[in-house]
Amino acid sequence: MKLLDVVALVKAHPKKGLHRGQVGTIVEVLSPGVFLVEFANLNGEAYAFLSLPENELLRLHHQPALKVA
Numbered sequence: 001m002k003l004l005d006v007v008a009l010v011k012a013h014p015k016k017g018l019h020r021g022q023v024g025t026i027v028e029v030l031s032p033g034v035f036l037v038e039f040a041n042l043n044g045e046a047y048a049f050l051s052l053p054e055n056e057l058l059r060l061h062h063q064p065a066l067k068v069a
Contacts, residue, residue, distance in 0.1 A: 001059055003029060009056065010056055027049075033053055034054070037050050037052055
């Protein structure tokens with residue numbers, strides 16, 4: 001995972017009001033395997049920031065994977 005990757009939560013964070021599957025963007029790499037993720041609404045207004053380890057995130061893909069022959 002890297003800066004500006006779009007990710008989803010693999011577990012809920014109810015104290016932050018975040019559900020499993022909530023989508024965010026990596027906005028900072030805090031240390032190897034730990035990222036600051038911004039969660040924003042459809043208007044681009046941030047409503048939560050959370051420091052998360054890589055194993056709590058699922059990187060999302062917007063295009064098909066390359067075909068393997």
